[in-house]
Amino acid sequence: AMWVRFPTVPPIKAGDASETHGYNCTLQLFAGEDTSVIGVYERMEKPTREGVRYNQADEEKFIERWGHLPIIEGGLTIKEAYTNRTQAGMVNLEEGVVDHWSWDRIVLVGDAAHKFTPSTGAGCNNGIVDVVALSNEMYHAFKAVRASDPEAFPTKEQVFAAFEGYQLARFETVKAGLAGASQATGAATWADTTHKFVDRHILSKQSLQKFFANRNAPALARTPVFEYV
Numbered sequence: 001a002m003w004v005r006f007p008t009v010p011p012i013k014a015g016d017a018s019e020t021h022g023y024n025c026t027l028q029l030f031a032g033e034d035t036s037v038i039g040v041y042e043r044m045e046k047p048t049r050e051g052v053r054y055n056q057a058d059e060e061k062f063i064e065r066w067g068h069l070p071i072i073e074g075g076l077t078i079k080e081a082y083t084n085r086t087q088a089g090m091v092n093l094e095e096g097v098v099d100h101w102s103w104d105r106i107v108l109v110g111d112a113a114h115k116f117t118p119s120t121g122a123g124c125n126n127g128i129v130d131v132v133a134l135s136n137e138m139y140h141a142f143k144a145v146r147a148s149d150p151e152a153f154p155t156k157e158q159v160f161a162a163f164e165g166y167q168l169a170r171f172e173t174v175k176a177g178l179a180g181a182s183q184a185t186g187a188a189t190w191a192d193t194t195h196k197f198v199d200r201h202i203l204s205k206q207s208l209q210k211f212f213a214n215r216n217a218p219a220l221a222r223t224p225v226f227e228y229v
Contacts (some may be wrong), residue, residue, distance in 0.1 A: 001041045001118075002062050004078070005087040008036045011075045018072055019188065021199055026188035027078070028119070029071050038081060039118065040066055041093065043189040054090035062090060093117045095182060097175055102163035105156070109134060113167075114174045116181035119188060126170075126177050132224045133169050137162040139228045169224070 008014060008031050016031035024043045029036060042062070059082075067079030082088060097114040101107060110127025117123075141154040141162040154162070187203060190196040202208055 001039055001093050002059060002090045003037060003039050003088065004081050004085050005035050005037045006076075006081040006084045007086070008032060008034060009076070012036055012072060016072070020069065020071075021188045021190065022069075023190045023196075025066055025069070026119070026185070027069065027071065035086060036081075038071055038078065040069075040078060041117070041119070041185060041189060042066065043186075043191060044092075048092070052092050059088060059090055093185075095178060097171070097178055101167040102160070105159065107134065107163045107166070114178060116178050117185040118181075119185045120181050122177045122181045126174050129173075129223055130166075130170055132226055134163075134166045136224060136227045137166045137169075 012029070012031050014031055014033040016029060016036075018029045020027040026041045028039045028041075030038075040062075042065070063079050063082050067077060067082065069078050070076070071078060071081060094115045095117060098108070101109075101113045109130035111123060113130065114126065115123065116126070138154075138159075141158050145152040145154050145158065186192075187195045187199040190199060
């Protein structure tokens with residue numbers, strides 16, 4: 001993925017948000033009052049476990065491939081945005097859920113424990129919910145020992161149990177979120193004929209979007225909230 005921040009200029013206006021889908025590439029735009037940012041996702045030929053650090057030359061090659069694409073209809077192209085950039089960068093979009101979220105008194109939340117493709121924003125949202133779930137577990141650990149002694153602290157074993165409870169509460173949910181984000185990115189980049197059909201003829205219909213949103217509503221309603229606020 002390449003991300004580019006550039007000045008907000010007409011016809012782009014503050015508050016604009018859009019997506020463009022196509023073969024092997026998808027683009028997202030988010031416009032602020034002074035600057036806008038685009039994310040351009042390119043589907044790789046095959047998955048990799050190798051770490052990569054991209055440089056200026058890599059960015060320029062990326063622009064050669066995709067710079068001709070318009071950001072919005074009648075507006076700037078990716079290349080024009082890059083030429084007028086205030087910031088830019090390239091990264092591989094990592095995906096996965098680690099098996100162990102804690103060790104000793106160290107505990108992981110958000111991207112440290114699970115990474116999603118950013119198409120749906122699910123990575124950020126799940127990271128926030130991680131903090132809520134972990135905080136609730138720690139709250140109950142403190143509440144249990146302070147029922148008899150207001151100055152008491154949980155033992156290391158009780159802290160470890162809280163960490164384990166937190167991972168157990170979140171693990172299956174983030175695995176499902178990972179799969180959903182991956183499917184969304186696959187559909188947006190038309191990874192195959194099925195993805196293209198679903199993206200163009202199913203997910204594009206507002207009636208079906210409403211259906212899926214309503215179907216997911218009960219699960220969203222069960223999202224943890226702070227139990228002590």
